Amino acid sequence: MDNLRKVFMYTDSVSAIVKRELETLQNELLAYENESDIWATPTGITNSAGTLALHLCGNLRHFIGAHLGATGYQRQRDAEFTNRNVARTEMLALIDQTISEACGALDQLVDDQLENMDDYSFGQSTAATSDFLIHLVSHLAFHLGQVNYHRRIITGVRGNVPVLELGKLHTMS
Numbered sequence: 001m002d003n004l005r006k007v008f009m010y011t012d013s014v015s016a017i018v019k020r021e022l023e024t025l026q027n028e029l030l031a032y033e034n035e036s037d038i039w040a041t042p043t044g045i046t047n048s049a050g051t052l053a054l055h056l057c058g059n060l061r062h063f064i065g066a067h068l069g070a071t072g073y074q075r076q077r078d079a080e081f082t083n084r085n086v087a088r089t090e091m092l093a094l095i096d097q098t099i100s101e102a103c104g105a106l107d108q109l110v111d112d113q114l115e116n117m118d119d120y121s122f123g124q125s126t127a128a129t130s131d132f133l134i135h136l137v138s139h140l141a142f143h144l145g146q147v148n149y150h151r152r153i154i155t156g157v158r159g160n161v162p163v164l165e166l167g168k169l170h171t172m173s
Helices: 003-030 035-039 051-070 078-083 087-106 109-117 128-153
Strands: 121-124 126-128
Touching: 003 051, 003 087, 003 128, 035 051, 035 087, 035 121, 051 087, 051 128, 078 121
Parallel strands: none
Antiparallel strands: 121 126
16 A cells, blocks of 8 residues: 555544544533533542543644644643633534644645654654654543543433444444
């Protein structure tokens, strides 16, 4: 298989998973009967579901949308952790915007961008874009799991919200 096809398959997969996880985040937020519970922080819980949603959107809009897609988004990371009581409808719209920006940027990636070791630098470390995208998907899934537990703790409702089945990803048969 040629490199260009591999790039498209890789970025298509990352894009599909990012979209799936962000749509699941929307379903999690919709599953709170009382909107104010999205912002609850009971003992032992540092971040509310709302805080995690804002953080995930800021993270993906910055590292994928702005960095790879040149969207012009300017991250305000501190605000992700200090803003409170953002309306659920506003957060759902922000997640839609994040899906659009992140998936749009991933659709535009080319082979050289995936292998460029200078694309992501942190302190003394650098990572190829392809590796960093895996990190971002893992980060998204980690915090989505926290939102799921937060919702179940706060609402007392067991079970998970609907998610796109793995077999329905375009790369699975």
